[in-house]
Amino acid sequence: MIADTSSTALTDRQRKLSQTVREFADDVVAPAAYRYDTERRLPVEIIAQMGELGLFGLPFPTEVGGQGEDYVSLCLAVEALARVDQSIAVTLEAGVGLGIMPIFRHGTAAQREQWLPDLTSGRALAAFGLTEAGAGSDAGATRTTARRDGDEWVIDGSKQFITNSGTPITSVITVTAVTDRDGDGRPELSSILVPAGTPGLTVGAPYDKVGWHTSDTHPLTLDGVRVPADHLLGERGRGYANFLRALDEGRIAFAALATGAAQGCLEEALRYAGERHVFGHAIGANQHVAFTLARMQARVHAARLCWLDAALKLTHGKPFKAEASVAKLTSGEAAMANARDASQIFGGYGFLNENTVARHYRDSKILEVGEGTTEVQLMVIARDLGLAS
Template sequence: MPATRLMPTDEAADLIELTREICHKELAPKVDESERKHLFPKATFRTLGAAGLLSLPYPEEFGGGGQPYEVYLQVVEEIASAWMSVAVGVSVHSLTAYPVATFGTDAQKAALLPGMLSGEQLGAYCLSEPLAGSDIASMTTRATPTGDGSYSLKGTKAWISHAGHADYYTTFARTADTGSKGLSTFVVPADAAGLAFAAPERKMGLHGDPVAQVMFDGVVVDGARRIGEEGQGMMMALSALDSGRLGIAAGATGLAQAALDQAATYANERHQFGRPIASNQGLAFLLADMEAAVTSARATYLHAARLKDAGRPFSKEAAVAKLVATDAAMKVTTDAVQVLGGAGYTEDFPLERYLREAKVTQIFEGTNQIQRLVISRHVLAG
């Protein structure tokens, strides 16, 4: 059963109900086949976009939903409980609009945000590289001024969601050899000459979320598509990741909730020795621990979101939420498979897929080892 929410407004409650209805009617009937066949759910993103669910945390004046981050994240959680690949895509898309919405000029916001927030466009976030994952400052993709106000981008990005399917690529590239202070941000249109894509990675899960390398071979980008000043890219990337980590935390919570719901239903319906297996205290306590993990995960991401909505620092809390929620997702999906026993190990139930999908949440948007590093630095700084 869907978890009970305390909504800040009636409008927010209506949004959650709309999301649940779309998940029930549009996402749930398609997820198994799409994941099995590795199909990219472009039409599903169009559906969510038409419902206004791809632009919730952004200003209404540019086509956004004007909703608190707290509400947006609960929408992501609901989507994840039905289809994790799509929830990850929603989080990624929101991340791609963040630099323009937060650091762009008025002219850039007017030119770019309406398309990004219309529901008709889908973005990709090009930060990681083959040899620059957690160490963002070591990236080598370079943006070289052409002399006419444009830049020529050359290099390779890795692990990019929506590669080959996106309408634009929010890209970080080096404009100076000054380490972390030499990175800049660009919005690259998908039809730019010289933009190419490798074959999708062969992943263990999230098969509806194609991930591939993106190659920039002399891709010319107008200077008007550089967001902020040269050298501000690192600051933008880290700021965006704080928000992106909350998206992954919310998605991981939704995935864990789905696994818990499946396990509880099975425990009530499966009979052994003349009674439901749920009547065994050992199994009932396992379900109780799973519920505690899911509830704790939800509390951490909502706490961080409320700090963000209040304009207060939330970097540490975002790292805590990402760490707690994704570890919870891994534990809960593993335990859910155990509740179903042999049945949980088969493809007859979605739990084996949930388990495979949970693993990557501990890796992307900063590994959980990086989250512990971020948290410890905040703690030790006093």
């Protein structure tokens, strides 16, 4: 079987990191995954251990509390975790890509000093409040508003599907809001940092989701929320451009997560195909099962090459928007297809929630929706080809 870190594009340091996180996933995350899934609770003790491993600080320089690695390293960690538990993987992926990265890229020196040390160490989590009932991919439809009142911003509105927004260690939420409109009524979008626990910020009950039961996801209501004027993140009116960059980067790590899910399904199905005997021989000896596993491997390999290509372009300062969409599209479909095939190989056992494959089957659908639906990725790719969409 093709090794998941065999690419010659990886350094020895990156291979070692991938192996370290893989062992952590197998030894710490996997044994507890079913229990936390049934409890529908984010295990902050595991998040703390991930912080001790330096995972939340991987792509950030040491001077802000990071590990001085790169985006490829973050993606390797996300993929290794997603093999056994997508919820834990997305907590890292969203915590870094949507939580920490906007503050690192666009924050003032004071904002970075205030928030980054706890976030990059995993002692705290940050969230990104973009999506609304009528606004997500269409961010221009944002209805949340923020107005200046002296030395404060006053924010009113609501957000939904916000990851890491209601954990015991959530420290800050970046909220996108309309801060003005031009003469034609087009919104000026800005990003504002809202500390957890700010009066007027209400974190709603967690969603009853099909999958990702361990991942923390809530709706938010902002009713007259007041924060200091210096909590504006980046330039006023640059919120749209800034969140597009965050989403483009996030899609690469999301693709690595989906690749890890596809890899996990392959590993579980391959193991079971060797153990399960019917009519005197292992089911893996049947050509249909063997060919199914071969297709699963092909999907994993293609997905991994896609996210690695996009991540390397990002790391080397090259355009990567279309490549990120290709990676997310390819890996999300690979995860869904491998979850379906693995569940079929397991038969009735693949329908039991205690089985990793069954949880991947539930979890993987969101990989075709979150951080830009399949249709949005097709739109981005079509535009890159010079086609109207």
